[in-house]
Amino acid sequence: MCGRSLAVRGLACERDGRVLFEGLEFTLAPGTAVQVEGANGAGKSTLIRTLIGSVSDYSGTIAWRGQAYPRGLAAMRSSLLYIGHNAGVRRGLTPLENLAWYGAGRKEALRALDEVGLYGFEDVLCQQLSAGQNRRVALARLYLPAPPPLWVLDEPLAALDVVGVASLEAQMNRHLQRGGCVLLTSHQPVNVAPLLRVNLADFGPHFTAQELYCVR
């Protein structure tokens, strides 16, 4: 396994007795991105939660920088910037306060909010912002100085307009050029490179002809 990457080998997950994926294999190396694809309910968010260590009922091996989980978890977490499906924005706080919660100083937070098009909204409560603006508050963390190397982003393009998508793609490409890595889920094409696309449909449960006959 590559010593500087996230390596997934023979990974399988099931929920409620249903196999979501099995035999999943890929490597997320520095300077590269992986886009996890799959239909609604295919298991993309479950995979992400597994990779960031929030879910431990899986089989197979996950290793960060050559160290298999659970031993490698602490090192992975110290390198991780995770933005989940629900974006982790505190609605009772302003955008500025949200970034301060993540340790950002006022000047760098204002610059990041400007980068995501929220200039003038920094002191508005997030509960008064639109869905796309709240997504931008979450994504502003990607524009803070010295970001962690491993970005794991669940549906980061959701609710973004065309300009927002282009801006985020540019920021992800800058991160890759700096040697960082990005793992994301998206139902739409993502313009980042180099990109490995992993479709969970290719790792779904495999039935024998006999089993298929019985299902029918």
Ligand SMILES: Nc1ncnc2c1ncn2[C@@H]1O[C@H](COP(=O)(O)OP(=O)(O)OP(=O)(O)O)[C@@H](O)[C@H]1O
């Ligand atoms: N904790 C859980 N307990 C039981 N079932 C679960 C649990 N978490 C997820 N599931 C089930 O696993 C399946 C995969 O869910 P998941 O959220 O990973 O899909 P997804 O590919 O991210 O879907 P979407 O594209 O709709 O966001 C779903 O059928 C879901 O109901």
